[in-house]
Amino acid sequence: MIAQTNWKRNLYILMGSQFLVMSAMTMIIPFLPLYLQELGVTDPDAVSVWSGLIFAANFVTAFIFAPIWGRLADKYGRKSMILRSGFGMAVVLTLTGFATGPWTLLLLRLMNGMISGFIPAAIGLMSMSTPKKQMGYSLGMLQAGAVAGSISGPLFGGVMADIMGFRMIFYITGASILVAAFVVLFFVKEQFEPVEQKEKTSTIDDFRTITAIKPIMALYMVFFIVQAALIGINPLLSIFVQELRPGGNVAFFAGLAMSVMGFANMGASPILGRFSDRKGHQYVLLFSLLFVALVSFPQAFVTSYWQLLVLRFLLGLGLGGLLPMINSLLRNHAPVGMESRTYGFSNSFMYLGSMIGPALGGLISGVFGIRSLFLFSGVLLMLNVWIVYSKVIPRLEARRQSAVGVSK
Template identity: 70%
Template sequence: MHDKNWKRNLYILMVCQFFVMAAMTMIIPFLPLYLQDLGVTDPQAVSRWSGIIFGVNFLSAFLFSPLWGKLADRHGRKLMLLRSGFGMAIVITLTGFATGPWSLFFLRFLNGMISGFIPAAIALMSMSTPKKQVGYSLGMLQAGAVAGGICGPLFGGIMADFMGFRMIFYVTGGTILIAAFGVLFFVKENFQKKEEKVKTNTLQDFKKVVSTSPILSLFVVFFVVQCALIGINPLLSLFVQELTPSQNIAFYAGLAMSVMGFANMSASPFLGKLSDKKGHHFVLLLALLFAAIVTLPQAFVASYWQLIAFRFLLGLCLGGLLPSINSLIRHLAPVGMESRTFGFSNSFMYLGTMLGPTVGGWLASVAGIRSLFIASSILLFLNVLIVKYRVVPVMVQRKRDEKREDLQKEKKQDNRQNNAKEKHHLGQA
């Protein structure tokens, strides 16, 4: 059931997503340096703790995402936005008071457990937007989040030089608090609470959700996309170092990530609109195919600027990937289980985000960094096959069925009108 406030909600949530994503990404580049501040001096220990602390955030998010989805279906998506916003504001502020690696580990686990602002915003917008404009709506949300992801590390870098690392956590907590208040006062949700007749557990919910084809295939596609694309990110700076002799490696590595973000942000609204017109499955298939094609040559680049060109092209594809997957999940989700479906989808996403860098690190140590791009391209080509043979046929058939149903409804309506006219004429006669 769409909401007449959907456009207003969209613009407010775009701004809130920008703030939340900027706040979250301010921290990520400085976790290893913050560990050194907390007294971890051995380089191997810093690397080990960095990996564990980065990963534990996604592990707890993976475990708890279905629970938040279930609660959102019962009590509303806005409540989940507020839970996540206020919860993260408190936990991230407390992270500034960490005393050692174990307290940082515990706080990052807690942060992942209560996180989910962006998935909750996607669920709220996908439910309140008219079905014909879901692609555009989620594309705009993605643009807001990506813009925050580009600006966050930049702001974080400037603040770290001026204020020190602890201050970044206080600023981040304050920023997320502002976003949470923005949701509290300005976002409206037309949610009608429904009592569930039968209480179900997470496994039963999962079985029911994936019984609708091709939802499970989309979950797998989401997982593989995250694995293939996120697995490269932590090691990109090392590859940039290999390509350019410059002293400003951090700047050039940041630029290689940012150029992808700018392309993603620019393409998301356009590809969202295109998917509403042509079909989300059509845009997803093309975006995946293009992503697989432009990822492979990155393994063979000879200069930094060649890498930048291919990263930009990859960013354009990303603008069509995640909004299309989320739009399809929204269209296919069982009635009354929409947020739970997004909850499971997010678990697959977090699992990919967690495993991608781990497996990527191992592969790079065995076969070199360039092998990551080849592996990533192969995974994306496998995704193309999944979408072509498991998703597209089902969606094409569903569109045909919907058209047939619409025609039948129109015929019934015409028959009713004709009958009414006949009765009227007979009455007059």
């Protein structure tokens, strides 16, 4: 384990690096359909189809490869996986600026998903080097850095695309991620000691071993449902804003609705993380899920844009108590020597939710209307409340009482 005097330095460096990576990755999202038009796809229906495929491609390969990178991280160290992802994405994103058509762009997005994992590897490194009493605060701070990047990226990307053109943005994103990788290479310290495996195991064997420990499988399901419930709304949010506020500047006001949620998330994550270190990660997770679910339902009934804006801000506050808490609980219950594999499988569930959510959201919206998405999201989040209350907390309480009995 790394010396405790180094964990805060690593935390601040990785926060800054995650900000750069998330800024770079989200710079390109707003104008992918426009870039396709520049590459020769002019038919509106074809642009929609290609945009969906290219957006999903990144998640498909990331879903497949996340457990593989987790296994290698347990064998070779978490820092090595951060560097693999950082330098790899820098190359792939730079090459994306040289794309010659939609098939080339699709292939490069598949490659990007395959080698991605910078942020999960950073979470794994910090979870292993942070004292357990400060785990929630540490992962909450990392979350704040990533969210700050996701807020800034689309803004910077839109401005620079207007000034420099689309291809130049990919060169800038590649350079930004390259800087982040070099910062990690020279300034992040990890004293990695691999745990010897008694016998070779397959990915399926690893999954069975990890999920045999309660409540890890329940936490994976919570992660999956959170992503599906919340990401499923995002692609259609601009249409809902247009319904609430007909007229110009729809993109700006849709972006503002996303940004206020991000700012609230960024501010709440460290505070809720520190609070969870004192009161218990599972309880903050439970009440955050309940709060997010209760805030989701009223969004279906808003009559003005400003009502939606307030509710999205409140939603962001609750989000600050979700992912850092899940990651903290996973770290506390991961098998020794399989910590990164535990995170690798959790990331696969996250990517699966990110794929299924928008597809399911589009289907539900088409049948029942956009407002039904908020009701559906609230129901899914209430299901998560039940999972945490009935499957996670009782297991942790039983384990705590067992530990108290042993100590006596």
